[in-house]
Amino acid sequence: MSFQPNSPAARDVAYVLHPYTNANAHEEQGPMIIERGEGVYVYDDAGKPYIEAMAGLWCASLGFSESRLVKAATDQMNKLPYYHTFAHKAHLPGIDLAERLIKLAPVPMSKVFFCGSGSEANDTAIKLVWYYNNARGRHAKKKFISRMKGYHGVTIASASLTGTPVNHPGFDLPLAGFKHTSNPHYYRFGQEGETEEQFATRMANDLEQMILDEGPETVAAFIAEPIMGAGGVIVPPKTYYEKVQAVLKKYDVLMIADEVICGFGRTGNFWGCETMGIKPDILTCAKALSSSYLPISAVMISDDVYQPIAQASADLGVLGHGYTYSAHPVCAAVALETLKIYEERDIVGHVQAVSPHFQKRLHALIDHPLIGETRGRGLIGAVEIVADKATKKPFDPKAGAGALVNKAATEHGLIVRAIGDNIAFTPPLIINDSQIDELFDKMVKALDDGQAALQKAKAA
Template identity: 60%
Template sequence: MTVQPNSIEARDAAYHLHPYSNARKAEAEGSLILEEGEGIYVTDNTGKRYIEGLSGLWSVAVGFGEQRLIDAANAQMQKLPYYHAFAQKSHTPAVELAEKLVQMAPVPMSKVFFTNSGSEGNDTVVKLLWYRANAMGQPQKKKIISRIKGYHGVTVASASLTGLPYNHMSFDLPLPGIMHAGCPHYGGFAQEGESEEQFVARLAQELEDMILAEGPDTIAAFIGEPVMGAGGVIVPPEGYWAAIQAVLKKYDILLIADEVICGFGRTGQMFGSQTMGMEPDVMVLSKQLSSSYMPISAVLVNDRVYQPVADESDRIGTLGHGYTGSGHPVAAAVALENIKIIEERDLVGNAARLSPLFLSRLKDLTANPLVKEMRGIGLIGALELKQQGDAVGVAGGAMAAACMERGLIVRNLGDTVALCPPLIITEEQMVEMFDIYADALASLSF
């Protein structure tokens, strides 16, 4: 990319520090500037149109330019553009959204705490669990077990939960008291000759061994995505979550389901917990909650978690935690309308109906000798390409660039190239998306 002086790209390079980017590379090359979006497509400032094959960041369920969400935001902006939830204040959108989420939850939940991102949601969960442990007279019961390759955000606490090196390196993370159990990626971590059943049994045993080594009375919770997203679209083997939950129940350890990517239809059911047979005590929701039209996230807790927290807030006099934007009325109004659209248009059903085509097109591409493995479920999937030499990400980066050149935005996670299109995608559009993806793969040579 050649950056013209005084162009929007040059100004971006001069002033904007980008997340998840090489700052020096961005200075030198500038960035792709997106100006418009409609349906599954976005358009850059040169007029070039792309299929947004990752729904932005796994999140724009209803597509871009949805007028009902624009209208919902505008109407709420005119009525009550902002109010907070501190000191027993509230407003109708927050009340209605909390009620709706508790009613939708796949297992009984008690209360909803609103935050502004998945990172803030998971950070809040850590604090609530520490608070709860003190309330219950168990100040030692505060350790949290996450997983290698899990992704839970980028705040100090949530980045500690995340099990990816880039989120720890040079940040002095993870925090003490946060541990990482094995990753449920059979293709990447199975031992030679180990069946999937044996792999699952080993991971469960390793988790139990970790709990016993640390002391069961020191472990507050285990956190996991039903299906891992940013770690490489990792679908756990059959029986994995049943085996993990059996260990947690044995030692009275809470289960946190990070539904930030999976929630609201991505796996072909409303929640990934349903698809994977999980029975969480805490659920964290964001992304497709509002299709990312507004920043909002929600922490759902069951009564087992809520009651000690409520008692402690009564003893102290307040729950000393919250955000200026917690349950923002415009964001809550947009989220409510977004959920209505998902339900009315049966977008969860659309994901389930189109999933066989989505997965079969991915599987067809495994015939290419550059492909190491295909993974996916519902409308989230990826090809992992074979590593080229000693450098991780060379093949994946080349594939992402080839896709973008052809009008498809994807995301490479190292050498894994992910697809996660808006839930509104049609069969015809899916064929178009995969034709570009396949052509880009065919163009690669190393």
């Protein structure tokens, strides 16, 4: 494809290496350029509107035009545009934000460490766990267990936690010491005649066996998203976390909750931990912390984790970890204003009010010939496209069923996320009932178009 000389598309193809993109294909088709946003909608450079059913990357919780966040950034820029938190330095936005997060935590927490992204937060959690176990003299207790298709970031260490298929090949990952236990997707991996509770027991048994095989004295922590996001919006079966946490307690393995997607109201409670009954030792969060208007993330640690770390920092002279942008004052100010808006507008209450309609429309898609399963909680959901509903047989990956439906959705003015043959939805938390109807009306059209395209390809 040729592009207009010096156009934004031509310059993008010439100069930008895109994440999660086929670089060769991008040279041919070029980018979709988003020019502006308003509420739950974004507009391309031709002025076409799209309902942004993914809130960008699971993250723009307050939509794309919240003026209070712009003002918070501008005011802080004018007052203190940058400062760090190294070597006993501090500033009020960072202090206030840490205090606010500790008060909002789903379980008692002691300290907050600030980073710039979810990947950095999970990478930091790994380092802090290693530091913590070294401080306790448990120098062999360093291994991490996550789950197949779990998503925890793309830095070298956090990508090793991640268990999705595209994040390891070509990168020499995962690193040694990072293990992946079973994926708790009942629809795909439940055995014939097995109840959800029995499946959950088997998943917990798989985890326990992995800990025993590795040696409990070598396993430091287990990390999980309350509801898997980029792995396909996998809602774990009933009793899953209850049984998993019993295993972790038995072998003195820390529980890390990755709230990067689920936190701040997405699942119908302020934290996904509250929705799923998780009591973490460490919690990581990002994305909706600032509605993603500026990059910021946080790691919260319990006092049991903090005290050995504090003593080790005294013994060694310093906690030798930190980022130039840890608790960046402008990002922290925007995050504080985001949390104020959540409280003042009762965003969690709004999610609870509209999510029954969202889930009703989501689950109604099970009637479409392409859909084998619908799943979700709050304002997060997904549908799974199958070739045969009765047998759950998937399409041949070469058919590109998910990609065809995703393309059709875009043509109808709807942005969703194709994860293989799963289509995910996480709209801004401010979405209303009429916009939910618009979203799913467009999705039905996209599924119809995708089905027609697949039938045409099969007949050819």
